[in-house]
Amino acid sequence: MDTILEMRGITKTFPGVKALDDVNLKVKRGEIHALVGENGAGKSTLMKVLSGVYPHGSYDGEILFEGKPAAFSGIRDSERVGIIIIHQELALVPLLSIAENIFLGNEIASSGVIDWPETYSRAEMLLKKVGLKESPQQQVDTLGVGKQQLVEIAKALSKEVKLLILDEPTAALQENDSQKLLDLLLEFQEQGITSILISHKLNEVSRVADSITVLRDGHTVATLDAEGSEVSEERIIRDMVGRDMAHRYPQRNPQIGDILFEVEGWNVWHAEHSDRQVIRDIGFHVRKGEVVGIAGLMGSGRTELAMSLFGKSYGRNISGTVKLGGKPIDTSTVNRAVQNGLAYVTEDRKELGLILEETILKNTTLANLDGVSNRGVIDATAERHVSEDYRRALGVRTPSVFQKVMNLSGGNQQKVVLAKWLFTDPQVLILDEPTRGIDVGAKFEIYSIINDLAAQGRGVIVISSEMPELLGMCDRIYVMNEGTFAGELAAHEASQEKIMSMIVKA
Structure with missing residues (x-):
């Protein structure tokens, strides 16, 4: 040739x-x-x-x-x-x-x-x-x-x-x-x-x-x-x-506690077609220190479920109960959801997760400006310290927090989105396709962050189209199909074949 x-x-x-x-x-x-x-x-x-x-x-x-x-x-x-x-x-x-x-x-x-x-x-x-x-x-x-x-x-x-x-x-x-x-x-x-x-x-x-x-x-x-x-x-x-990776997924010894987060009787209708129900009577829970996966094909309703839970960002005629620590919480707006301990990392980081024209510094503090303000005025020094701390903690590769996020690689952009929501100190973090478009090295780093969050006693929900990712990271997996849960599998009994079988038979 x-x-x-x-x-x-x-x-x-x-x-x-x-x-x-x-x-x-x-x-x-x-x-x-x-x-x-x-x-x-x-x-x-x-x-x-x-x-x-x-x-x-x-x-x-x-x-x-x-x-x-x-x-x-x-x-x-x-x-x-x-x-x-x-x-x-x-x-x-x-x-x-x-x-x-x-x-x-x-x-x-x-x-x-x-x-x-x-x-x-x-x-x-x-x-x-x-x-x-x-x-x-x-x-x-x-x-x-x-x-x-x-x-x-x-x-x-x-x-x-x-x-x-x-x-x-x-x-x-x-x-x-x-x-x-x-x-x-x-x-x-x-x-x-x-x-x-x-x-x-x-x-x-x-x-x-x-x-x-x-x-x-x-x-x-x-x-x-x-x-x-x-x-x-x-x-x-x-x-x-530049190094051997004996394991695609970091080692973890889960310390799973009491039920932290519960959803009961959750129903959502389509945002534009009011006669079409997209989420049907869903109920599930997440324990302290637990990583829970949601598997399903595209169009199964996974993102719609996540967005409707997070401040009713999607859908209409939403009904059901959300509990944190056994007590009902108000998640009717994004502000209230955040104040009550929820955070949602969108699958579309460029359109919905970041302001690309802004710096790492501005994006990191965006969801919790109160945390860097004094009587309604942003403290520039505090803002810089916070963004620097998260840059170091999450390993964002950049010469400066004043770098625009549009100039970062996909993996580093995803870390900035995570930093933004971690700064709100969530009890439950919903991650929608957290490693989409990210290389294998950066994936490992994101997985390590997820494990650290679970080790702190937080609840983590991972939505992913990559079944090996769910099998490698999660303690339990809910299988979703056509707006409802078709079943639930513990990590030790889950396999790609079982998940697909549940989807097909639902």
């Missing part, structure tokens, strides 16, 4: 941070090349250099594409030669149709007038290629995340792609959609399309990748032939984190 892409000695510096330091990458034509590394290792930055998001002249080193030097001034330059990048955050316009999104900025037009019949006809062909049966005229916001991801890929195919870059394409997808997307990548490979896959999910990398390049702290650590016998998940993890 000849080489389609070579990046030599790529160095990229931001104020106070060297994001890439002499990175080298070589990709063969027609292969699926995986790029792996911890959050902050430089994977996305390297791809932004390649695609022209960071233009030529803003970095050192050289890029060769199909044997010729490439000096892209912007993303349109890289697209012209067939390099297409699909970012982790989808770039679709929700209120436009599928066809309009596919050809946005690349319209099929004559004399400034769009040829709609041809647009729909070509969109239909592209949708067929990615396995979507929806009408090209359907509005994008009516699609689930998995199908929106396929629309992004159809959009890439409309530009005669030679090298397709996918940045964490399955981060927000459930298992079935993830498998379909990986199958699609393999189909594209048969059609001669080269792909670079950035992923934290090493089982996916092992399944489809021909070669694997590992980045660590902005350096190239290794490039591995995926067919080689020496390539294992353990070897990749060692290269990623």
Whole structure:
């Protein structure tokens, strides 16, 4: 196989941070090349250099594409030669149709007038290629995340792609959609399309990748032939984190006490469709020092349950009782829920968990300004000390608490969200997909924080789509399906098969 892409000695510096330091990458034509590394290792930055998001002249080193030097001034330059990048955050316009999104900025037009019949006809062909049966005229916001991801890929195919870059394409997808997307990548490979896959999910990398390049702290650590016998998940993890990880989950000796948190007869109706009940008569409990998991497929109602409990942030006509320490508490608003010892870490940290334009300092104290105020005036010194203490305690990797959170890696952003809620001193912490889009090293650190909270006698509820995570971390697991609990399993009796069996039979 000849080489389609070579990046030599790529160095990229931001104020106070060297994001890439002499990175080298070589990709063969027609292969699926995986790029792996911890959050902050430089994977996305390297791809932004390649695609022209960071233009030529803003970095050192050289890029060769199909044997010729490439000096892209912007993303349109890289697209012209067939390099297409699909970012982790989808770039679709929700209120436009599928066809309009596919050809946005690349319209099929004559004399400034769009040829709609041809647009729909070509969109239909592209949708067929990615396995979507929806009408090209359907509005994008009516699609689930998995199908929106396929629309992004159809959009890439409309530009005669030679090298397709996918940045964490399955981060927000459930298992079935993830498998379909990986199958699609393999189909594209048969059609001669080269792909670079950035992923934290090493089982996916092992399944489809021909070669694997590992980045660590902005350096190239290794490039591995995926067919080689020496390539294992353990070897990749060692290269990623710079140390052996004998255990994916930290050791823990649970000290479980009395019932701390109880929910009885919880019912919730849909926020917009008042005739549709999304949570049906749910009851459960969490003990002091216990980590309780909630398993279920996407759409089972896990997030709706969590948000409705936390200040009725979701739903209408909510009824039921919430108790803390055996006494009913008022969780009817977010303020009251927080005052009564609840905290909720959302699954969508960028939209709902953080103010990206603000600093680590401001985000850390945001949910408890009273804790850093004196007679209604914020004490800047106290605020700095609090944010510094949490930065150290949670291991947030940053030169300063005055750094904007938008410049942090996903794992470090998640630690800032945790810091924000820990500063409210919650008795019960609800974590919704706490390690989504986070690498294996940062996951271990988040798991250690969860264990520390449980060791302090707090109750922790973990909602996760990753069953191994629930099995590795939780003392008990509730299985949810269609807005109700289908069953409950103790840690020693739980397995992926039993959980799926409960879901299917519910």
